[in-house]
Amino acid sequence: RGARLLNPYTRHALNAPQLTVERTLYLTPAGLGSPLLRGTTPAQGTRIQRFECEGGVRLDDGRFGDALDxxxxxxxxxxxxxxxxxxxxxxxxxxxxERPARGRVVLS
Incomplete structure (x- = not known):
């Protein structure tokens, strides 16, 4: 959560075909603040670090037990x-x- 992946120079910033995750893979924002509040709704005014990726992502043939978020x-x-x-x-x-301005999203 809240990670930044940067590799704009080659095809993939994340190349993980056949990745298996027992529960959920989160490519989502994270609240920045007290670690004691993990898993709860962030308080008003909490700074949020969104998940950002500059470069391609390949998760082909992956298995995710509960969800891919x-x-x-x-x-x-x-x-x-x-x-x-x-x-x-x-x-x-x-x-x-958000829909990327360039490139494509493949869900086949």
């Missing part, structure tokens, strides 16, 4: 980069990210 993720691609989720197996896909 891409809520509010921000992706920046070149024309030949993409978010690739080909043949992903998960009971729930939460994809509420």
């Amino acid at each position: 891409l809520e509010h993720a921000r992706f920046t691609f070149t024309d030949d980069q993409e978010l690739s989720l080909r043949r992903v197996q998960t009971p729930e896909l939460r994809f509420l990210g």
Whole structure:
């Protein structure tokens, strides 16, 4: 949560085909503050670090036990980069990210 992946120079910033996650893979924002409040709704005024990725993401053939969560993720691609989720197996896909200005998103 709240990670920044940067690799704009080659095809992928994250290349993890056949990744298996027992529960949920979170590519989501994180509240920055007290670690004692982890898992709770952040208090008003809490600074949020969003998940950002500059470069392609490949999670083809991945298995995610509960969900793959891409809520509010921000992706920046070149024309030949993409978010690739080909043949992903998960009971729930939460994809509420911003549409990238360039590149593509593949959900086949």
